[in-house]
Amino acid sequence: MTLITQGAEAHLYKTTFLSPAHPAALKIRPSKPYRHPILDRRLTRQRVLQEARCMARLVREGVNVPGVLGVDWDLGSIESWKKEGGGEGGEAGAGAGAGAGAWILMEWIPGCVVRVVISRWEKFVARGGAQLETSAEAEGEREKEKIRGLLRRVGAAVGALHKAGVVHGDLTTSNLILRGVDEEEGEEGWKDGEEPNLEGEVVLIDFGLASQSIQDEDRAVDLYVLERAFGSTHPRTEPLFGEVLEGYRASYRGAGSVLKRLEDVRMRGRKKSMLG
Template sequence: MWGKEIVAKERFPKRYRHPELDVTLRKHRTRGEARALAKCMEAGIPVPALLHCDLNTMTLYMRHIRGHTAKHVISGCEEREDTEGVMGICREMGTLIGRLHKSGLVHGDLTTSNFVKPSPEHYYAHTETERERETEGEGETEGEGETEGDVAMDADTPSPTADTHPCPLHVIDLGLASVSSQAEERAVDMYVLERALIATHKDSESMMDACVCAYRQVMGDKITDEVLKRYEKVRGRGRKKGEKVPGQ
């Protein structure tokens, strides 16, 4: 389809909802995700390229990213005791979150499963093909579509590291994204990420610190401090005494 490998993300009806409400919600969320992807693309933030939005079927057609989730990459680094590899991915996540927030968006569901490292062969093949299309008008080799949530990878391909896998990290699944520049909303984004790190990975405190340090480089001290101040309040609603705020 369109000479590209694609992902078709369809929002199916929920039978427990009133039919009219269901249609309204699904259309709102489909349109919202499409706008978030378009906004990211305009800002140069690495996301799956949006190819088409069909509001009749509540389906988004996006460029397929063949690679590994950040969760997979980090787990591989942890198994090899590659601390710098882990911190490198976390810094990339922090930078990407900063760019997302700076563009006026909050993600709404930041986990290490919602960041993807493209495989070098797939990424550079596509970028080279895009250059050829721009200069010569040639198309790409047509591939097969994938179902929602799939991040295809070869089973025999080793988990990449920050050093051996230089392709830019991509953020995916913007279904809960919204337009906001409020410190509270940004703080909630960071809190959701922290809870995901704690639940999934070792040394979550150092990982979160690395994310915040990279985030600060993008957003600057003033805004980052405002977000961390709100973050402390958000975190305080459910945290245990003695837990420190990351980046401080």
């Protein structure tokens, strides 16, 4: 197993499923030792189950998300069972012992997170920045059209998710994978300054905070979170964020009223930040 990321909440490993030819992603949520053990097990279990259920539902609805291969929401019972000497009194031990966490095994999506792809693009453009600024340059226009296309695909992916009745809860460009684009950063994959590949399907990941909702408000907040994340992660590309919203608008019938609601959500956000 190869450790891919180790966030505050989850560890992500690349591994295989059934045969070495089938790569899989293992997402482990270790227990939090500072939390009360019973509460911790309940929260961890809730989150992992919610995540797996959302993903399974989205796969059924034909939304682009990794397929779920397996899930275990109560590693604690195994741990305390082991501590108890295996078998005897296992039940009582499992009730009281601290959990070890939970995991989800899912389909591995070969590709690159959109955050990295956009950063590459920003670097590439910064190099030949003059061309892009003078919009008369055919070269600059062609590049801009490519990034616009990617942003519209991002919007369409979020629209498909919302159409299926799920809001993500943590939309950032790190939770979107561009399928098929070079995985390795640096020397191996993309060379600094090289024209980045912006083709490929946008796949949504990380449903740890997702929930079922068809409310305009929840959907609009989802878009607002993405908009804010976008502004702070990709300031150079922020002026093009409207393309994400255009892609979203075109993706399902209810999108228009969600975009109207987004204006209210932005207004509230501004008032809040004014109050500090």
